[in-house]
Amino acid sequence: MPKRLLIDMDGVLADTYLQFFRLEATVTGKQVLHNDIIGLAEGDAFPNYKKYIHNDGFFRDAPVIDDAVEVMEKLNKIYEIFIVSSAMEFPNSLREKYDWLQEHFPFLHWKQIILCGSKIPVQGDILIDDHFKNLDPFQGKTLLFTQPHNMGRDNGHYRVDNWREIEGVLL
Amino acid sequence: MPKRLLIDMDGVLADTYLQFFRLEATVTGKQVLHNDIIGLAEGDAFPNYKKYIHNDGFFRDAPVIDDAVEVMEKLNKIYEIFIVSSAMEFPNSLREKYDWLQEHFPFLHWKQIILCGSKIPVQGDILIDDHFKNLDPFQGKTLLFTQPHNMGRDNGHYRVDNWREIEGVLL
Numbered sequence: 001m002p003k004r005l006l007i008d009m010d011g012v013l014a015d016t017y018l019q020f021f022r023l024e025a026t027v028t029g030k031q032v033l034h035n036d037i038i039g040l041a042e043g044d045a046f047p048n049y050k051k052y053i054h055n056d057g058f059f060r061d062a063p064v065i066d067d068a069v070e071v072m073e074k075l076n077k078i079y080e081i082f083i084v085s086s087a088m089e090f091p092n093s094l095r096e097k098y099d100w101l102q103e104h105f106p107f108l109h110w111k112q113i114i115l116c117g118s119k120i121p122v123q124g125d126i127l128i129d130d131h132f133k134n135l136d137p138f139q140g141k142t143l144l145f146t147q148p149h150n151m152g153r154d155n156g157h158y159r160v161d162n163w164r165e166i167e168g169v170l171l
Numbered sequence: 172m173p174k175r176l177l178i179d180m181d182g183v184l185a186d187t188y189l190q191f192f193r194l195e196a197t198v199t200g201k202q203v204l205h206n207d208i209i210g211l212a213e214g215d216a217f218p219n220y221k222k223y224i225h226n227d228g229f230f231r232d233a234p235v236i237d238d239a240v241e242v243m244e245k246l247n248k249i250y251e252i253f254i255v256s257s258a259m260e261f262p263n264s265l266r267e268k269y270d271w272l273q274e275h276f277p278f279l280h281w282k283q284i285i286l287c288g289s290k291i292p293v294q295g296d297i298l299i300d301d302h303f304k305n306l307d308p309f310q311g312k313t314l315l316f317t318q319p320h321n322m323g324r325d326n327g328h329y330r331v332d333n334w335r336e337i338e339g340v341l342l
Contacts, residue, residue, distance in 0.1 A: 004292060006300075009221070020282070026231040082289075082292050084292075087286075088269065088281035088282065088284045089281055091269045091270075093264055094265035094266055094269065094286070095262060095266060098259065098262045098265060099262075100262060109288070110260055110262075110288045111259065111288035111289045112258035112288060112289075113259045113285045113287070113288050114285060114286075114287040114288070114292065114293070115258075115285075115287070116284070116286070116287075117280070117281045117282035117283060117284050117285070118253075118282040121175060121177070121253050121255075121285065121293050121294055121295055122285070122292050122293055122294075123292055123293075124292055125296045135189075
């Protein structure tokens with residue numbers, strides 16, 4: 001039986017940080033630098049981040065993180081994959097996330113998508129996520145995907161910086 | 172620690188059969204009777220049912236099943252409740268289901284909502300559902316909510332006909 005692999009969306013498949021950088025520059029005229037926000041929660045790095053997230057198109061127009069499509073297509077042949085994304089806090093994101101996955105990951109079936117509030121009841125063998133609140137309570141193997149907010153500590157999770165590293169670990 | 176109670180939406184909280192009866196009467200001019208469709212899958216009872224489900228408003232305008240609000244409010248104080256609803260096959264339903272829950276069950280937090288394709292990875296202690304495809308593989312206690320399509324067999328699940336019976340079993 002294939003192992004069940006749960007994969008987060010924002011900050012793992014979708015480059016939401018690039019969206020934050022863009023919106024911050026547009027709205028405030030200020031170019032935030034990657035090095036300025038290391039170790040800061042998203043809300044501290046971008047005080048308006050909840051407003052940004054509620055923008056129409058925030059999720060729909062997010063770029064795909066490098067190499068995610070190619071590695072996901074390979075993983076999808078070997079693992080039982082589910083995309084597990086926190087979306088309920090931002091109900092505008094529900095349809096946008098569905099459409100985004102259809103566009104960029106057309107090889108995923110709709111049965112493989114889970115949009116939730118809390119990820120606690122969703123269980124599997126492996127979880128790839130960038131947030132400790134999801135990784136810490138997970139009972140299987142965990143991969144911590146590097147994003148500025150999680151740099152400087154790992155809480156015992158195995159850190160991966162990009163999709164090529166995930167490929168090396170899981171394939 | 173409270174027990175985790177997973178609750179299906181269509182056919183358990185939302186009266187989707189009433190929507191089918193209404194649409195069938197409007198579209199075909201034919202009034203389907205409850206007794207005519209006992210034991211029939213939804214697709215056999217209403218050959219156009221997938222078209223109906225894709226109608227804007229199908230989920231948003233569904234009536235609430237009798238006593239569900241009152242009993243759910245009591246259960247929500249004792250159990251860790253998650254609404255687990257298959258929605259991905261009908262992406263128009265995503266926002267409609269969210270808005271419907273906000274309107275009729277305002278005491279539920281967005282963290283308690285899970286919209287999915289397959290329910291397999293979502294685990295808990297108790298599941299209330301009307302479909303065997305969800306109940307049969309579930310590892311905890313199961314309550315089979317009576318709907319025309321599941322009448323005549325129970326696959327070993329405990330059958331409940333209405334929310335007062337659920338109240339009697341779980342409270």
